[in-house]
Amino acid sequence: MEKLTTILSTAIPLPTENVDTDQIIPARFLKATDKQGFGDNLFRDWRFDKEGNINKNFVLNDSRFSGNILIAGNNFGCGSSREHAAWALADYGFKVIISSFFADIFKGNALNNGLLPIQVPEKYLNQLLAKVTEKPSTELAVNLEQQTLKTPVGEIPFEIDPYKKTCLLNGYDDIDFLISKKEKIEAFETVRLSQ
């Protein structure tokens, strides 16, 4: 996993609430057996119409907006557990997603792929969405070490599980950690099986 420490970037606003993982990556693109290339089909049915024509009204197709931060409406990533959603966002180039609420499984999947979900209060989110929409060149600064998000609408702290923070800062993942627990796991199994 790639390390993540600080990010300074413009952002793309997507004010829609309850964006589910079926929208992030529709099921028909889940047939691949590796992790590459999902970015091409990120938000596929919002970016393109059925004939494959570009939907000019969708924000990812709006040339005024760019950057590796996505600002999304409340309850982002609900629905299916497909990690393909996190892969698609990361493959497209996003490193940070800001929302007022994230679905559980999505949040875990994002963190496991070096994609940082930042939860902010609803009011802050709305101000930020308005600001970025009005002025697309607005820059946002994320500092993972300090756990802060700095934008023209104010600097606020954000929460992250300390363990996950260490993982992101160092590019570690859970498999390394679990394998280091092998003896404990085997001892647990021995007791459990004898019950």
Next chain:
Amino acid sequence: MGKTLFDKVWDAHVVDSVKNGPQVLYIDKHLIHEVTSPQAFQELEERNIPVARPDQIIATADHNTPTINQHLPIQDTLSRKQLQQLTQNCQKNKITLYGLGHKYNGIVHVIAPELGITQPGMTMVCGDSHTSTHGAFGTIAFGIGTSQVAQVFASQCLLIQKPKKMRVTVNGKLRKNVLPKDVILYIISKLGTNAGTGYFCEYAGNVFEEMSMEGRMTVCNMSIEMGARGGIIAPDKTTFNYLRGRKFAPKGDDFDKKVTYWKTLRTDADAVFDIEYTFDASDIEPMITYGTNPGMGIKISESIPEINDATFEKSLAYMGFHKGELLLEKEINYVFIGSCTNARIEDFRVAATYVRGKQKAANVTAWLVPGSQQVAQQIAKEGLQEIFETAGFQLRQPGCSACLAMNDDKIPQGEYCVSTSNRNFEGRQGQGAKTILASPLVAAATAIAGKIVTISEEIEEPQFA
């Protein structure tokens, strides 16, 4: 202070805890399927890590399989490759696979309970959010992402924060024609799609106590639709009777010994939940959804609420509905009875009880997709197949099918589909398809009428088997 059912099962599986961080949770059973496992196998292979406990993994092919001509080679190249990959991965790692055509094949959340793999007090995971289904047995079961599938492969454990605890109690007497699906759609319509985020939800009250195992599975299945990681119901006589004699259930004395333990798996009277909700059963009526998330549900006789909110309006625009509109009498051309929510034998019995002696409306295409080979067999054996086929329904072969429309079973652009599945997201059943979630009874009645109707006759306990 007492413990909840959830605490009892969870705490019994904690191997270790990280200070101020997650816990190492031992996983008893790991279910896998073709779509979310290949990248996990790949990850392990690249890092040269063996699968730790292949005998605790069960694989099936379900998400991406055709529901007709399953005996023929799969037409779609990518789907075929994905299934071949699963077969190879299972062979290489000595994992039991109930692949396409196997007598135990079917949707992962249908086969594990019916084979007796799912048992009270276990921890179970699968790379699929509806793993919550298995909570019906007093099991801690939840969906995980592919990175976590790899973790479980590597260590038979997961690194995870313990969720908070929530309880939903429903007491009272259910009205006629109200099925478990209506109960859960009602709960989600009241609580919304993220009320459960961060929680594990126990369902309590006489309504769930009196429910069959199939009904409890329908309820727990949709826990994720209110954001909860999983649902759980205390095991009782209904659970034990369901399990007795199933293929992988303990046998003889072992079974009785297990029952003694399983009986301890109940929430103590003085246990405390982080949050509690209570509903009155008599307020629940047959439900339908009108929007693009499962929380957008109403009683079938109600009209769409008038809410001024951009996301709400976007959703109605997609569905082609208006605020204040009544869905009754709306013409419907597609009906789907299937998915891990409602494709168990009981669901088909209810539908057949209603359909018997009637004819499907000419405008309707009605797909029935059993949850497993065993359910399909039973549909034939109990004479349901004849009832459905006489009425003009299309009985297909088991799989996830139009629930996620990964295979060819897609609802055409712009068409409404009354569906017994669990998600009405935009395009979930095919690009531009509009899904209306309902119980198998409402779905069957829609197929007969060709439009959404109230069911005036009372459906007695199905008389089959």
